[in-house]
Amino acid sequence: MSFKPASSSRAAVALVALTVLGACTMIPTYDRPGLPVADAFPQTGEAVSSASSNREAADLGWRDMFPDPVLRTLLRDALDNNRDLRIAALNVEAARASYRIQRSDFLPRLDAVATSTAQRTPDTLALPGAPEITRAYSASVAATAWEIDLWGRVRSLNQQALAAYLSRDETRRAAELSLIAEVANAYLTLRADQAALRLAQETVRSQERSVDLTRDLEAAGQVGRLDLRQAEIALRAAQSDLSLYGRRVAQDRNALVLLVGAPLSPEMSAALAAADTLPDDLGVRGLPAGAPSSLLERRPDIRAAEFDLIGANAGIGAARAAFFPRLSLTGSTGAASSALDDLFDTGATAWSFSPRIVLPIFNAGALRASLDRSELLTQVEVARYERTIQVAFREVADGLAGQATFEDQIAVEILRVEAGREALALATQRYEAGEDSYLAVLDAQRSVYGAEQALIRTRLGRLSNLVTLYKALGGGWTEAGLQADAALRD
Numbered sequence: 001m002s003f004k005p006a007s008s009s010r011a012a013v014a015l016v017a018l019t020v021l022g023a024c025t026m027i028p029t030y031d032r033p034g035l036p037v038a039d040a041f042p043q044t045g046e047a048v049s050s051a052s053s054n055r056e057a058a059d060l061g062w063r064d065m066f067p068d069p070v071l072r073t074l075l076r077d078a079l080d081n082n083r084d085l086r087i088a089a090l091n092v093e094a095a096r097a098s099y100r101i102q103r104s105d106f107l108p109r110l111d112a113v114a115t116s117t118a119q120r121t122p123d124t125l126a127l128p129g130a131p132e133i134t135r136a137y138s139a140s141v142a143a144t145a146w147e148i149d150l151w152g153r154v155r156s157l158n159q160q161a162l163a164a165y166l167s168r169d170e171t172r173r174a175a176e177l178s179l180i181a182e183v184a185n186a187y188l189t190l191r192a193d194q195a196a197l198r199l200a201q202e203t204v205r206s207q208e209r210s211v212d213l214t215r216d217l218e219a220a221g222q223v224g225r226l227d228l229r230q231a232e233i234a235l236r237a238a239q240s241d242l243s244l245y246g247r248r249v250a251q252d253r254n255a256l257v258l259l260v261g262a263p264l265s266p267e268m269s270a271a272l273a274a275a276d277t278l279p280d281d282l283g284v285r286g287l288p289a290g291a292p293s294s295l296l297e298r299r300p301d302i303r304a305a306e307f308d309l310i311g312a313n314a315g316i317g318a319a320r321a322a323f324f325p326r327l328s329l330t331g332s333t334g335a336a337s338s339a340l341d342d343l344f345d346t347g348a349t350a351w352s353f354s355p356r357i358v359l360p361i362f363n364a365g366a367l368r369a370s371l372d373r374s375e376l377l378t379q380v381e382v383a384r385y386e387r388t389i390q391v392a393f394r395e396v397a398d399g400l401a402g403q404a405t406f407e408d409q410i411a412v413e414i415l416r417v418e419a420g421r422e423a424l425a426l427a428t429q430r431y432e433a434g435e436d437s438y439l440a441v442l443d444a445q446r447s448v449y450g451a452e453q454a455l456i457r458t459r460l461g462r463l464s465n466l467v468t469l470y471k472a473l474g475g476g477w478t479e480a481g482l483q484a485d486a487a488l489r490d
Contacts, residue, residue, distance in 0.1 A: 025152025027159065027317030030310060036386040037292055037393040041400055057287045057473035058298040062180050065470055068282050070271045071187050074260055078183045081261030085179055088172040095168040102161035105154050108146035113332065114139045116340075137343050138350065140334025145356070148327040156317035163311030170304035173477055177300065181471040183259050184283075185464050190252035192460035194276040196453060197245035203449050204242055207235035210445075214438060227438040234442050238449070278459050280410070283466045287403065287473060295392050298474025305388040309381040316378060319371040323360060330354040392472065399469025406462035413455040420448035 063072060079085065117136045149155055214231040217223045253272065257264060264272070296302055336350040337343045360367060424444035430436040470476065 025155045025317045026320035027156055027314050030313050033382055033386060035292060036390055041292060042397050057470055057475040060475050061478045062476045063479055065284055065475060066184060070275060071184060073268065074187055074256065075180055075183050077262060078179055078260045082179055082259060083261055085175055088175040092168045092172045095165040099161040099165040102158050108143040111142050113142050136336065136338055137340050138334060138336040139343060140332040142332035144330050145328045148329065150327060151321035151324045153318050153321035156314045156321060159314040160311045160318065163307045163314060167304045167307035170300040170307060173300035174304065177471050177476040180476040181467050184467045186252065186255050186259055188460055188463050190249065190256060190272065191275045191278045192456050193245055193248040193252055195278045195456050197249055198276045199452055200238060200241040200245050203238040207238050211235050223438060230439060230442055234445060278456055280459060283463055287469050292393055295474060299392050302388050302392060305385040309385050312378040312381040315374040319374040322367050322370065325357050325359040328356045330356065395472035399465055399472050402465035403469060406465060409458050410462060413458050416451045417455055420451045424448050
């Protein structure tokens with residue numbers, strides 16, 4: 001694996017290139033808008049300040065973030081095969097080609113031109129002694145309508161095309177980060193639903209034993225028919241959950257196949273089938289938030305919005321330059337002759353030079369309207385850029401809030417499960433001793449089942465929140481962390 005430069009460094013180089021390109025034009029000076037958010041993320045709870053690493057989350061490669069080998073394989077396959085990501089990459093290449101087309105306007109386009117003309121003049125129009133058919137041959141190198149960029153119009157359009165290309169590249173990177181988060185969440189959801197399915201299977205077996213026991217007791221006259229029906233109701237509810245989670249597991253696998261972009265191998269299918277638990281150590285605990293300003297360099301969607309703003313700002317320069325004269329040159333040099341054999345003889349040299357200047361005089365306000373439109377579009381991009389930052393700030397704040405509270409919630413849910421299991425054991429003892437009805441056992445069973453389901457959902461919520469926070473902080477743009485990359489480079 002080769003070392004990849006930091007995404008923030010590439011963004012900085014791109015911004016410098018755009019600044020240099022915009023010199024000597026009528027493009028307004030670009031000033032990055034201020035952050036329309038607070039200076040710091042809300043710090044809610046111990047989990048935020050006690051992060052396990054002093055590196056920023058964006059510097060944490062996705063292999064470091066997700067140590068689970070099955071998930072790593074799924075992520076690698078998705079990055080190689082996902083069709084949405086492939087479309088995004090092709091869009092980047094298309095934008096790059098558009099930029100190259102626009103950049104070609106800097107230099108004159110030279111064409112080799114060879115012509116042959118034959119013309120017959122009617123007898124009534126021909127001069128005495130003139131041939132009935134005249135021929136002319138020419139071969140030349142010609143430059144057609146090359147615009148001399150006196151006012152920076154071409155440079156402005158070039159900067160606009162470059163900004164569009166860079167924006168598409170950042171959009172592709174954002175799609176890559178989103179894909180990583182989607183695959184991780186789909187895998188976690190599958191494991192959670194498989195854990196719930198396993199719990200439902202265990203509950204069905206337990207309820208079947210309870211029904212058999214209650215039926216024997218009812219036949220012996222020790223319990224009433226009501227107890228038997230209540231046991232059957234609990235069994236049917238567990239069987240319904242069994243069908244529900246079986247359907248969800250199948251749908252989760254279909255979602256993973258779509259995200260990965262290729263059928264799952266037999267080995268991967270077997271590994272996924274065996275992943276029927278949801279431990280808490282599937283992701284790195286505690287992500288350092290950093291400062292809101294770091295999102296400008298880390299979040300590709302924010303960088304894409306800024307490049308869109310820079311492109312719109314360059315459009316103002318092109319609209320301003322349209323008010324001034326446009327000078328273009330057309331010329332050719334070569335040879336011309338009336339006979340093909342004499343085309344390259346001495347004296348057959350021919351050239352032409354045609355400068356052309358166009359000065360706008362009256363266009364019914366079209367140029368003024370074009371400039372107004374460019375300025376309004378720039379204001380739209382400013383608002384869009386600021387809103388992108390606000391959305392990013394909110395996503396990080398939500399993730400930090402979850403990071404600070406999910407641990408406590410999981411601890412409470414574990415205590416709830418333990419208390420429910422103890423209550424079930426006591427209720428069963430009292431029922432078997434004839435001290436209580438079977439209704440108490442059913443209530444205890446439902447409480448334990450509900451508590452174990454809630455624990456699975458809470459663990460899924462914590463892990464999904466961690467994945468979402470990782471993405472919100474700009475993590476996932478590199479496969480290995482920066483420290484690992486540096487070691488590979490050395």
